[in-house]
Amino acid sequence: MSSISKETLQRLPAYLRHLKELQKQGVENVASKAIAKVFNYTSVQVRKDFASISEEAGKPKTGFSVNRLVKDIAEFLGYNNINEAVLVGVGNLGHALLSYSGFKDYGLDIVGAFDINPNIKLVHGHKIYNLSKLESFIKRFNILIGIIAVPKDSAQDICDLMIGAGIKAIWNFSPCNLVIPENIAIINEDMASSLALLSQRLSKILKKEKNQ
Amino acid sequence: MSSISKETLQRLPAYLRHLKELQKQGVENVASKAIAKVFNYTSVQVRKDFASISEEAGKPKTGFSVNRLVKDIAEFLGYNNINEAVLVGVGNLGHALLSYSGFKDYGLDIVGAFDINPNIKLVHGHKIYNLSKLESFIKRFNILIGIIAVPKDSAQDICDLMIGAGIKAIWNFSPCNLVIPENIAIINEDMASSLALLSQRLSKILKKEKNQ
DNA sequence: TAGATTGTTAATCGATTAACAATC
DNA sequence: TAGATTGTTAATCGATTAACAATC
Numbered sequence: 001m002s003s004i005s006k007e008t009l010q011r012l013p014a015y016l017r018h019l020k021e022l023q024k025q026g027v028e029n030v031a032s033k034a035i036a037k038v039f040n041y042t043s044v045q046v047r048k049d050f051a052s053i054s055e056e057a058g059k060p061k062t063g064f065s066v067n068r069l070v071k072d073i074a075e076f077l078g079y080n081n082i083n084e085a086v087l088v089g090v091g092n093l094g095h096a097l098l099s100y101s102g103f104k105d106y107g108l109d110i111v112g113a114f115d116i117n118p119n120i121k122l123v124h125g126h127k128i129y130n131l132s133k134l135e136s137f138i139k140r141f142n143i144l145i146g147i148i149a150v151p152k153d154s155a156q157d158i159c160d161l162m163i164g165a166g167i168k169a170i171w172n173f174s175p176c177n178l179v180i181p182e183n184i185a186i187i188n189e190d191m192a193s194s195l196a197l198l199s200q201r202l203s204k205i206l207k208k209e210k211n212q
Numbered sequence: 213m214s215s216i217s218k219e220t221l222q223r224l225p226a227y228l229r230h231l232k233e234l235q236k237q238g239v240e241n242v243a244s245k246a247i248a249k250v251f252n253y254t255s256v257q258v259r260k261d262f263a264s265i266s267e268e269a270g271k272p273k274t275g276f277s278v279n280r281l282v283k284d285i286a287e288f289l290g291y292n293n294i295n296e297a298v299l300v301g302v303g304n305l306g307h308a309l310l311s312y313s314g315f316k317d318y319g320l321d322i323v324g325a326f327d328i329n330p331n332i333k334l335v336h337g338h339k340i341y342n343l344s345k346l347e348s349f350i351k352r353f354n355i356l357i358g359i360i361a362v363p364k365d366s367a368q369d370i371c372d373l374m375i376g377a378g379i380k381a382i383w384n385f386s387p388c389n390l391v392i393p394e395n396i397a398i399i400n401e402d403m404a405s406s407l408a409l410l411s412q413r414l415s416k417i418l419k420k421e422k423n424q
Numbered sequence: 425t426a427g428a429t430t431g432t433t434a435a436t437c438g439a440t441t442a443a444c445a446a447t448c
Numbered sequence: 449t450a451g452a453t454t455g456t457t458a459a460t461c462g463a464t465t466a467a468c469a470a471t472c
Binding site for chain 1: 303320410
């Protein structure tokens with residue numbers, strides 16, 4: 001158990017989104033083949049993915065229960081028990097993150113937002129605290145997740161501060177490579193990396209079109 | 213050639229960032245082992261990655277030329293010939309994307325920003341056009357990349373509009389699964405997917421700490 | 425020369441896909 | 449029953465790592 005593959009894990013949120021859509025439309029059962037078609041996967045992959053997170057098997061001829069899948073995926077992804085997080089950096093990106101209402105659906109609650117600029121007071125219902133309060137806040141509420149949305153030159157400092165205060169997982173939106181100790185989790189939301197992939201795929205498509 | 217692995221491609225921007233840092237510090241040569249240490253990779257992986265994008269080999273004992281690597285990676289990633297893009301949706305996220313000055317370094321130039329709301333006029337030096345102008349704009353300037361930063365309910369419509377006008381690559385920031393034809397490239401900047409990975413890693417760390 | 429570092433070939437690991445028997 | 453759909457085992461594919469000879 002728990003040894004679900006990284007790839008499967010990353011596909012789950014998309015499945016869930018689609019299944020919820022089906023649920024809304026009143027669809028009760030769905031075949032792996034139908035889902036595969038939407039995402040351009042093979043039906044075997046979809047079945048394997050489902051098998052790795054759900055106890056209930058699909059039924060030959062009828063497929064999988066949409067309700068059951070929605071329940072199981074949400075449960076597996078931990079959307080039912082909310083994780084609390086702090087966010088540091090309330091510039092343009094920080095504003096966007098604070099205004100995004102979807103995080104709670106994903107089991108994430110930004111309970112504290114911080115900035116060095118004390119002029120900012122309130123953003124989308126979130127009170128903005130002075131950065132000097134960050135450490136005590138993390139400790140007092142035992143926060144484990146830290147979101148970094150500061151300019152890249154201060155990102156490492158904020159990172160160190162967070163980890164020093166007890167943060168165990170960092171979601172980094174700054175375009176920089178943070179240095180962290182071994183027992184800390186990190187995800188870099190790296191625009192450059194995504195863009196590299198998109199550019200490559202675009203090139204391939206243009207090349208293909210040319211050769212036709 | 214050109215068959216560089218997806219994984220390698222996604223590591224390149226981080227290498228580049230680090231190498232530029234070294235360059236700034238005046239470092240002339242660097243060993244694969246030193247770079248591996250920074251990213252927690254193996255040195256073989258670093259060498260393989262470099263080999264797949266650079267003509268110039270590393271030298272035993274001295275390592276790789278930092279200047280040469282910076283040049284080659286930037287060249288490979290296409291940072292020297294700028295791609296033009298349009299962005300649709302100038303809400304909080306759109307604001308953040310427009311204010312991000314780093315895109316040009318990554319070879320991306322947002323030459324047009326659009327919104328249905330005609331009240332918005334100018335954001336960080338970008339004039340905001342009415343959505344009705346999108347199609348003709350894409351056609352006139354032969355834009356190939358479209359960035360979607362609208363609420364999820366209108367994302368598919370915008371996507372269809374873009375593709376209809378000639379867009380070949382979509383960078384989707386809306387939390388939804390877009391349906392696209394085969395010959396179109398897409399990258400979903402899926403927060404839920406990243407968060408799933410971060411949560412899993414956090415869980416693993418907490419479990420490990422508990423068992424000690 | 426000796427030792428650090430390289431590039432490449434072969435082995436391993438992990439994820440996807442093909443094949444097929446089981447079943448509603 | 450026949451056919452659609454399932455789960456599982458084995459084969460394939462792709463990426464990483466180990467082993468090692470080459471070289472500055």
